[in-house]
Amino acid sequence: MKKVFGVGFVSALAITTLAACGSGSDSSTGTNGDVVELSFSAWGNPAELDVYNRAVDAFNEMQDDVQVTLTGLPNDNYFQTLTTRLQGGQAPDVFYVGAENISTLMSNGTIEPLSDFLESGDSYVTEDEFTEDIWGASRNDGIVYGLPVDCNPILMYYNKALLEENNIPSPQELYENGEWNWDTFEDITGQLNESGNHGYMQESGHGAMLNWIWTNGGEFATEDAIVGDTDGKTMEAFEYVDRMIDEGNFTYAGTMPEGQGIEAMFMSNQVGFVSAGRWLTPMFLDTSIDFDYIPFPSNTDEQIETANIATAYMAVNSKSDHVEEAMKFISYYTSTDGQEVRLDGEGNAVPSVVGIDEIVLNQDRPEHGQYLLDARSVGRVIGLEFTSPGLSEDLEDIYELMMLGDIDAGDALEQATAKAKAAVE
Missing domain, CATH: 3.40.190.10 (Periplasmic binding protein-like II)
Incomplete structure (x- = not known):
C-alpha cells in the first residue's frame, strides 16, 4: 500500500513525529495517573489519518483506563524510521507494518506473538473472524504476529x-x-x-x-x-x-x-x-x-x-511497557466493530473480517464500488516472496x-x- 505525499505534508508529519517520539520511549508509553497512554503510529495521507482516528476515538470513548494517541508518519522511509526507533527504544507501542516488511520484525523478535491473546477473553476479535487468505507473511508456524488492519484489492x-x-x-x-x-x-x-x-x-x-x-x-x-x-x-x-x-x-x-x-x-x-x-x-x-x-x-x-490484495498489519512493540493494553487496542481496531467504524461509507479499505463487506457500498461516489468487492473475490495476498526479510x-x-x-x-x-x-x- 505504498503512498507518496507532497513535501509539505511530509514535513508537517516529521515535525509532529519528532515532537511525539524524540524524547525517548517513556514519553510515548507513560501513564497519567491510573490511565495508560498508548502511542500508535501509521502511514497515511491526511484523509486516511482521519479515517484511522474514527476507531481510535471510538476505543478511547469505551475505555476509562487506556487512551491511545495516533501519530502519522510519512510513507517515505517509513519502515526505516520504524526500525531505527525500535532499535533505539523510541518506537510506539503499536504500529502499522507493511506485508512486505513484517517478516523482518518477526525474525528479529521486535514484535509480540498474538495468538494466545486472541484466544483470551480480553480480545475483541478471534483469529477465525478474519478471512483465511489474508494472513500472508504475518503468520508463521501457526503463530500470528500481526493483525490484518483491513485489505485493499488493487x-x-x-x-x-x-x-x-x-x-x-x-x-x-x-x-x-x-x-x-x-x-x-x-x-x-x-x-x-x-x-x-x-x-x-x-x-x-x-x-x-x-x-x-x-x-x-x-x-x-x-x-x-x-x-x-x-x-x-x-x-x-x-x-x-x-x-x-x-x-x-x-x-x-x-x-x-x-x-x-x-x-x-x-x-x-x-x-x-x-x-x-x-x-x-x-x-x-x-x-x-x-x-x-x-x-x-x-x-x-x-x-x-x-487481483493483488495489499494489506498492512498491526503489531505490538515487544518493548512496550503495556503489552496487554496494546494487544487489547489492536484487537479492537481490527475487529468487526473497529473496521465498521473506520470503513463504513467514505472509508479507505475493504474489511479483512468476514460478514461486513457491504459497508464498502455505503457511499455515493465513486459509482462502481462493487468493483472493490469483485477484485477482492478473485484476489490474493502476496505470499512466499514476503516471507524473506x-x-x-x-x-x-x-x-x-x-x-x-x-x-x-x-x-x-x-x-x-x-x-x-x-x-x-
Whole structure:
C-alpha cells in the first residue's frame, strides 16, 4: 500500500513525529495517573489519518483506563524510521507494518506473538473472524504476529473528464462489453500520451509487477517455489510493462519530481489512470475531480483476473511497557466493530473480517464500488516472496532498473527470480 505525499505534508508529519517520539520511549508509553497512554503510529495521507482516528476515538470513548494517541508518519522511509526507533527504544507501542516488511520484525523478535491473546477473553476479535487468505507473511508456524488492519484489492482509478476530453470510450462500457484488455489499454494510454498527458503511472514495487503478471495468467511464485523464470506468461508481462514505458504509454512514477506522486498527478488532471486500493478514495473525494474505479485490464479470456490484495498489519512493540493494553487496542481496531467504524461509507479499505463487506457500498461516489468487492473475490495476498526479510526491496531495485531503461525485461526477470530463489529456497 505504498503512498507518496507532497513535501509539505511530509514535513508537517516529521515535525509532529519528532515532537511525539524524540524524547525517548517513556514519553510515548507513560501513564497519567491510573490511565495508560498508548502511542500508535501509521502511514497515511491526511484523509486516511482521519479515517484511522474514527476507531481510535471510538476505543478511547469505551475505555476509562487506556487512551491511545495516533501519530502519522510519512510513507517515505517509513519502515526505516520504524526500525531505527525500535532499535533505539523510541518506537510506539503499536504500529502499522507493511506485508512486505513484517517478516523482518518477526525474525528479529521486535514484535509480540498474538495468538494466545486472541484466544483470551480480553480480545475483541478471534483469529477465525478474519478471512483465511489474508494472513500472508504475518503468520508463521501457526503463530500470528500481526493483525490484518483491513485489505485493499488493487484496481485502477481513472479520470473521467480527461478521458472524455480526449474522446476516449468509457472503461465501464469497454469492461461490460468484454473489451477491457491489454490491447485496448495500450490504445487508450497511447492516445493520452499523444495528447500531452500521461497514460498510466507505473510503480516499481513487487505488487505493482504482479498486477500485470496475474492479469496475464502468469505466476512469479507458488506457495513454496519461485517459478517466474519458467513461466512464459510472466515473461510476457515484463515485456509489456517494459514496452509500455519505452513507448510513453506508461510513466515510471519514480522519475517524477519530489512531491509529484501518483495522487498529485491524478488530482492535477495530468494522468488518465493510476492504480491503488481504496486508500486514495477519501483524498480524491475531498476534491472536485470526477473519477471512478475499473478492474485491471485482463489479457486472458476472463473478464476480471486475479487481483493483488495489499494489506498492512498491526503489531505490538515487544518493548512496550503495556503489552496487554496494546494487544487489547489492536484487537479492537481490527475487529468487526473497529473496521465498521473506520470503513463504513467514505472509508479507505475493504474489511479483512468476514460478514461486513457491504459497508464498502455505503457511499455515493465513486459509482462502481462493487468493483472493490469483485477484485477482492478473485484476489490474493502476496505470499512466499514476503516471507524473506528484505526481498521486496531487492526486487523493487531490479524492477526500477528496468523501468529506467538500464536493463531489459529478460534481464530483469532473470535477476528477480535468481534473487528470490536465493532468498526463499
